[in-house]
Amino acid sequence: MSKxxxxxxxxxxxxxxxxxxxxxxxxxxxxxxxxxxxxxxxxKQSFGGLSEEILLRMHNLMVKSRVLExxxxxxYKAGEAYFWIGxxxxxxxxxxxxxxxxxxxxxxxxxxxxxxxxxxxxxxxxMDMIDSIRLMxxxxxxxxxxxxxxxxxxxxxxxxxxxxxxxxxxxxxxxCGTAHVQKRAGKGAIxxxxxxxAGTAEGDFASCLILASRKGQELPMLITVQNNGYGxxxxxxxxxxxxxxxxxxxxxxxxxxxxxxxxxxxxxxALKEEMEYIRKTGKPSFIEAxxxxxxxxxxxxxxxxxPHLFDPVLTFxxxxxxxxxxxxxxxxKIWENYEAEGVSAQEQARQEPVPTPESVWDHVYVNSENADxxxx
Amino acid sequence: xxxIAQAIRMALHYGEANMGVKDIFGQDxxxxxxxxxxxxxxxxxxxxxxxxxxxxxSMAMGIxxxxxxxxxxxxxxxxxFNTIDLLKIAGxxxxxxxxxxxxxxxxxxxxxxxxxxxxxxxxxxxAWASRLQGWKIVMPSNPLDAYGLMLSAIEDPxxxxxxxxxxxxxxxxxxxxxxxxxxEKELKAMIDKPVQNSEGWKPRWPELEKYMVPIGKGKxxxxxxxxxxxxxxxxxxxxxxxxxxxxxxxxxxEVIDLRSIYPYDWPMIKASIEKTGRxxxxxEDTEVTNFGxxxxxxxxxxCFYQLMARPRVLAGKNLPGIGLHPNLEKxxxxxxxxxxxxxREVVAEVP
Ligand SMILES: Cc1ncc(C[n+]2csc(CCOP(=O)(O)OP(=O)(O)O)c2C)c(N)n1
Numbered sequence: 001m002s003k004x005x006x007x008x009x010x011x012x013x014x015x016x017x018x019x020x021x022x023x024x025x026x027x028x029x030x031x032x033x034x035x036x037x038x039x040x041x042x043x044k045q046s047f048g049g050l051s052e053e054i055l056l057r058m059h060n061l062m063v064k065s066r067v068l069e070x071x072x073x074x075x076y077k078a079g080e081a082y083f084w085i086g087x088x089x090x091x092x093x094x095x096x097x098x099x100x101x102x103x104x105x106x107x108x109x110x111x112x113x114x115x116x117x118x119x120x121x122x123x124x125x126x127m128d129m130i131d132s133i134r135l136m137x138x139x140x141x142x143x144x145x146x147x148x149x150x151x152x153x154x155x156x157x158x159x160x161x162x163x164x165x166x167x168x169x170x171x172x173x174x175x176c177g178t179a180h181v182q183k184r185a186g187k188g189a190i191x192x193x194x195x196x197x198a199g200t201a202e203g204d205f206a207s208c209l210i211l212a213s214r215k216g217q218e219l220p221m222l223i224t225v226q227n228n229g230y231g232x233x234x235x236x237x238x239x240x241x242x243x244x245x246x247x248x249x250x251x252x253x254x255x256x257x258x259x260x261x262x263x264x265x266x267x268x269x270a271l272k273e274e275m276e277y278i279r280k281t282g283k284p285s286f287i288e289a290x291x292x293x294x295x296x297x298x299x300x301x302x303x304x305x306x307p308h309l310f311d312p313v314l315t316f317x318x319x320x321x322x323x324x325x326x327x328x329x330x331x332x333k334i335w336e337n338y339e340a341e342g343v344s345a346q347e348q349a350r351q352e353p354v355p356t357p358e359s360v361w362d363h364v365y366v367n368s369e370n371a372d373x374x375x376x
Numbered sequence: 377x378x379x380i381a382q383a384i385r386m387a388l389h390y391g392e393a394n395m396g397v398k399d400i401f402g403q404d405x406x407x408x409x410x411x412x413x414x415x416x417x418x419x420x421x422x423x424x425x426x427x428x429x430x431x432x433x434s435m436a437m438g439i440x441x442x443x444x445x446x447x448x449x450x451x452x453x454x455x456x457f458n459t460i461d462l463l464k465i466a467g468x469x470x471x472x473x474x475x476x477x478x479x480x481x482x483x484x485x486x487x488x489x490x491x492x493x494x495x496x497x498x499x500x501x502x503a504w505a506s507r508l509q510g511w512k513i514v515m516p517s518n519p520l521d522a523y524g525l526m527l528s529a530i531e532d533p534x535x536x537x538x539x540x541x542x543x544x545x546x547x548x549x550x551x552x553x554x555x556x557x558x559x560e561k562e563l564k565a566m567i568d569k570p571v572q573n574s575e576g577w578k579p580r581w582p583e584l585e586k587y588m589v590p591i592g593k594g595k596x597x598x599x600x601x602x603x604x605x606x607x608x609x610x611x612x613x614x615x616x617x618x619x620x621x622x623x624x625x626x627x628x629x630e631v632i633d634l635r636s637i638y639p640y641d642w643p644m645i646k647a648s649i650e651k652t653g654r655x656x657x658x659x660e661d662t663e664v665t666n667f668g669x670x671x672x673x674x675x676x677x678x679c680f681y682q683l684m685a686r687p688r689v690l691a692g693k694n695l696p697g698i699g700l701h702p703n704l705e706k707x708x709x710x711x712x713x714x715x716x717x718x719x720r721e722v723v724a725e726v727p
Pocket of ligand 1: 117166167168195196197198199200226228230231232297
C-alpha cells in the first residue's frame with residue numbers, strides 16, 4: 001500500500017513512500033517493462049488480500065477491455081471509422097475504478113467525469129462491447145452520442161457517466177458541480193474525475209483544485225490524473241517542473257498519493273481506501289496513477305502497439321497463472337470468447353442504421369423545439 | 377416601481393421559493409453585498425464563488441447535470457469571454473449526447489455601455505451570444521420584463537443567457553410586478569438592505585406572483601406606420617424617445633423591443649416590415665458581424681419586394697474598446713441623435 005502524501009511537499013519524500021511495486025515517479029514516467037515489474041508474483045498473499053473472485057473478475061474485465069480496444073483499432077484501420085482514441089494500457093487502473101464506483105443514476109450514486117481513455121472503466125461498469133463499437137462506427141444506435149461524436153466519448157446518464165468532452169480538462173471543474181449536488185444530497189456519493197498529465201496545464205485543473213478544497217466547503221471528489229508521460233508528443237519534462245502532479249494537490253491541503261496504475265492490486269486498494277475516505281469525510285482526495293500508453297496517442301499517430309512498454313493485462317494474467325489462481329487454458333478461452341464477441345458486434349453494428357441528414361436538427365433544444373431560424 | 381435590479385432580485389427570490397432554484401452564485405453574489413448591482417441581495421441560496429469565471433460556468437454545468445437548478449452570474453460580461461468554450465459545451469451537450477443530458481441553467485451577466493465604464497466594463501455580448509447554439513438568449517429592457525424573462529429562463533429546460541444592461545440596472549418602469557407594493561418606498565424598506573446597521577437584516581419579500589414573459593416573443597413599445605425600428609435592452613428607451621419626438625413631425629415610428637435575441641420574434645418583425653416598408657435595426661454591439669446584420673439579411677431575403685428602402689443597421693463602432701471619456705463613449709455606441717438621423721434617412725429614402 002502506498003502512503004498518503006498529504007500536505008507534505010517535496011516529490012522525493014512523496015515518491016519514497018510509494019510501494020516498491022510503484023513505478024518511479026521521477027520525471028521520466030513512461031512506464032517501461034522492467035524485470036521488477038514483470039517478476040512473477042507466485043504467492044496468493046502477494047495479491048493484497050483480494051479474493052480470488054475479485055482478482056478473476058478484474059482479469060476478465062481487463063481482457064475484455066483490451067480485446068474491445070484492439071477491435072476498435074482494427075475497425076479504424078479497416079476504414080470503417082474515422083478516428084480512434086482510447087485506453088489500451090490503462091486497464092489496471094480503469095477496471096479497478098469502474099469496479100469500485102457506486103453505479104447508478106441520481107445524486108445518491110457516484111458521478112463519473114471521464115476522459116477519452118476510459119473504456120476500461122466503462123467495461124467494468126458493464127458497458128456492452130457493441131455499444132462502444134456503435135460509437136466507433138457512428139451508428140444511429142450509438143447510445144452515447146447517436147453517431148455524432150468520436151470513439152470513447154461515452155455518455156451513460158443511467159450510470160451518472162457524464163458526456164466525455166473533446167476540450168481537455170473541462171471535466172474537472174464540471175465535476176465540482178455534481179459533487180456540490182451530491183454533498184447537498186448527503187448520501188455519501190462522490191464525483192470522480194479523470195484526465196491526462198499534459199492537460200493539467202489547463203487552468204480548469206487549477207479551478208477544480210480550488211473549488212474542491214475551500215475551507216469548510218470541501219467537495220466529495222476523487223480527483224485523478226493518469227500520467228502516461230506524454231501529451232501527444234510532448235514528454236512529461238516538456239511541461240512539468242513539479243516532480244509529481246499529486247504534489248500540486250498537497251498545496252491545496254488535498255490528501256494525495258502517487259500510485260502505480262499498472263498494478264491492478266495497488267490501484268484497487270488505493271482507490272478503495274480513498275473512496276472510503278471521501279465518502280466518510282466529504283473531502284476530496286487526489287490520485288496520480290502512472291500508466292502505460294500502449295498504442296500511442298490516437299489514430300492520429302498510427303495507433304500501433306509499442307511492444308517495449310509494460311503491458312498490465314499480460315503481466316497480471318501471468319502473475320495469476322503463476323500463482324495458480326488462473327488456469328492458462330481458461331485464460332486463453334477468455335481472450336477467444338471476447339474476440340468472437342467483438343467480431344460479431346462489429347458485424348451487427350455494420351448492419352445498423354446511420355444518422356439521417358435531417359437529424360442534425362434533433363436535440364438542439366429539449367424536446368427538439370425548433371432551433372432553425374428559418375422556421376421562427 | 378421596482379428597478380430592474382430589484383425586479384431581478386424578486387424574480388430570483390420567486391425562483392428559489394417556488395421553482396426549485398438551489399444555487400444563485402457568482403463573484404460577490406452572496407452576503408454581504410448581494411452582487412455589485414445588488415441584484416442578488418438577501419437571497420437565501422446566494423453564495424460567493426471563487427474569482428474564476430470558468431469555474432463558475434463549469435460549476436453551473438455540473439449542478440445542472442446533477443439535477444439541480446441554478447442561476448450563475450458573471451460579474452461583468454466583459455469577463456465572460458474566457459468562458460466561451462464552456463458556453464459552447466453547455467450549449468452543445470444536449471445535441472452531443474443525442475438528447476440525453478439536459479442542462480437547465482441560467483447565466484446572467486451585465487452588458488453594454490452607458491455608465492462610463494471604459495474599456496472593460498462596456499462590452500456587449502449579444503452578437504457573440506447569438507452564435508452559442510443550444511442557448512436561449514434574453515435581454516430585458518424594463519423591470520416587468522426583467523422579472524418575467526427571469527422566471528421563463530429558470531423554467532426553461534435549456535441553458536439560458538440573461539443579458540442585463542448595466543445602464544438599466546437602476547431603471548424603473550411604469551408597470552408593477554404582480555405582488556409588488558405600489559409604493560416605491562415601501563418596497564425599498566422591504567427588500568433593500570439598509571446601508572447602515574444592517575446586521576442581522578433579512579428581506580421581507582412581497583407576495584409575488586408567477587408572471588412569465590415567453591422567450592422568443594417581442595413587444596411593440598411604440599406603434600407606428602412609416603418605419604420599423606427593431607431593438608432591445610437599453611436602446612429601446614432611446615428609440616422610443618425618438619419615436620415620440622418624430623411623431624410630432626408626423627413621422628410615425630414603430631418600435632419593437634425584441635426582448636429575446638434567440639429565438640427571436642420573426643413573425644412580429646416581418647409583419648411590421650410588411651406594414652411599414654422600412655426597417656432599421658439598432659443595438660450597441662459592434663457593427664461588424666452584428667446580430668442586427670443577420671436580421672437585416674433576413675429582412676432582405678423575405679421582405680425584399682415589400683421594402684421601400686434599404687434595411688439598415690445602426691450599431692456600435694468597430695473599435696477595440698469603449699474609451700472612458702464621455703466624448704469617446706458617446707462616439708462609440710449609438711446615441712439619440714444617431715438614431716434620429718438614421719430614422720430620418722431611411723424614411724426619406726425613395727425607391
Ligand atoms: C483544450 C484542448 N486543447 C488541445 C486539445 C488537443 N489534444 C487532444 S489530446 C491532447 C494531449 C493530451 O495529453 P494528456 O492530457 O497527457 O492526456 P493523454 O492523451 O496522454 O491521456 C491534446 C493536446 C484538446 N483536446 N483540448
